[in-house]
Amino acid sequence: MGRNLSAFLIKEGHEVTALVRSEKRGRMLPSGVSMVVGESTQPGKWQESVPNHDLLINLAGATAFKRWNDSYKKLLRESRIMTTRNLVDAIMDGKSVTLLSASGVGYYGFTGDEKLDETSPSGSDFFATLAGDWEAEALKARGKGVRVIVTRFGVVMGRDGGALAQMVLPFRFFAGGPLGDGMQWVSWIHLEDLCRAALFVAKATSLDGPVNFTAPEPLRNKDLAREIGKVLGRPCFVPTPAFMISLVLGEFGSVILNGQRVVPGVLQSRGFTFSYPEMEGTLRNLLLEA
Numbered sequence: 001m002g003r004n005l006s007a008f009l010i011k012e013g014h015e016v017t018a019l020v021r022s023e024k025r026g027r028m029l030p031s032g033v034s035m036v037v038g039e040s041t042q043p044g045k046w047q048e049s050v051p052n053h054d055l056l057i058n059l060a061g062a063t064a065f066k067r068w069n070d071s072y073k074k075l076l077r078e079s080r081i082m083t084t085r086n087l088v089d090a091i092m093d094g095k096s097v098t099l100l101s102a103s104g105v106g107y108y109g110f111t112g113d114e115k116l117d118e119t120s121p122s123g124s125d126f127f128a129t130l131a132g133d134w135e136a137e138a139l140k141a142r143g144k145g146v147r148v149i150v151t152r153f154g155v156v157m158g159r160d161g162g163a164l165a166q167m168v169l170p171f172r173f174f175a176g177g178p179l180g181d182g183m184q185w186v187s188w189i190h191l192e193d194l195c196r197a198a199l200f201v202a203k204a205t206s207l208d209g210p211v212n213f214t215a216p217e218p219l220r221n222k223d224l225a226r227e228i229g230k231v232l233g234r235p236c237f238v239p240t241p242a243f244m245i246s247l248v249l250g251e252f253g254s255v256i257l258n259g260q261r262v263v264p265g266v267l268q269s270r271g272f273t274f275s276y277p278e279m280e281g282t283l284r285n286l287l288l289e290a
Contacts, residue, residue: 096145109122185218204270
């Protein structure tokens with residue numbers, strides 16, 4: 001996500017600096033992106049570069065797509081909370097700056113078929129609590145006069161690995177199908193729309209607070225499986241039983257098997273136009289087009 005967003009901003013004529021853990025990682029950055037080396041979860045020299053920027057985009061956090069145990073849940077939390085705390089600490093009081101800080105639709109918890117927008121309350125499970133605490137850490141920057149936008153991401157659909165690659169793999173071996181009963185909602189966004197939305201909200205100077213970064217048409221997991229099979233010309237009748245998902249992923253399996261039905265209320269009310277509002281067009285673009 002960070003590499004694609006950096007490349008997009010460079011293409012749009014902006015200067016971009018990326019915080020990376022090592023110079024080796026920095027060599028993977030898109031052309032034109034400057035780098036600062038540092039560990040975001042620790043205070044350090046990297047913080048000295050923060051006041052030189054008028055837009056800060058915080059995407060840091062260990063991936064949730066692993067089996068959770070107590071030590072990994074601690075990593076999930078610290079990688080998000082400490083990075084955000086250190087970033088906010090480095091912002092100068094009174095400087096005109098915008099902070100876009102990542103969060104996720106997991107903020108809303110598990111609510112079945114209820115349609116959720118930015119005014120909906122938070123959930124109470126681990127992931128929802130983590131998202132709420134993460135957002136609260138970012139919102140502390142308001143005390144320094146910072147405009148803070150909390151970007152609640154759905155599942156990001158892109159070409160370079162990520163969630164879509166994991167979803168598609170079983171279909172390529174003719175073993176694709178829904179997860180569990182397939183009735184859970186999937187809230188998602190095309191990576192291109194995510195990049196465009198980030199710049200859109202950064203430019204909307206009157207906008208502040210949470211913004212759902214999701215496409216306007218969430219769909220059920222069984223329908224997502226059907227669309228993937230349709231686009232790839234593969235069957236989609238091999239479901240993955242819920243008990244197997246729980247066995248492999250543990251507590252994180254509940255996130256996969258429940259999901260949320262989230263809509264982009266703020267983006268739509270502000271007139272943002274999605275290039276990829278529905279799933280079939282998204283899959284055809286990502287899986288069939290060069």
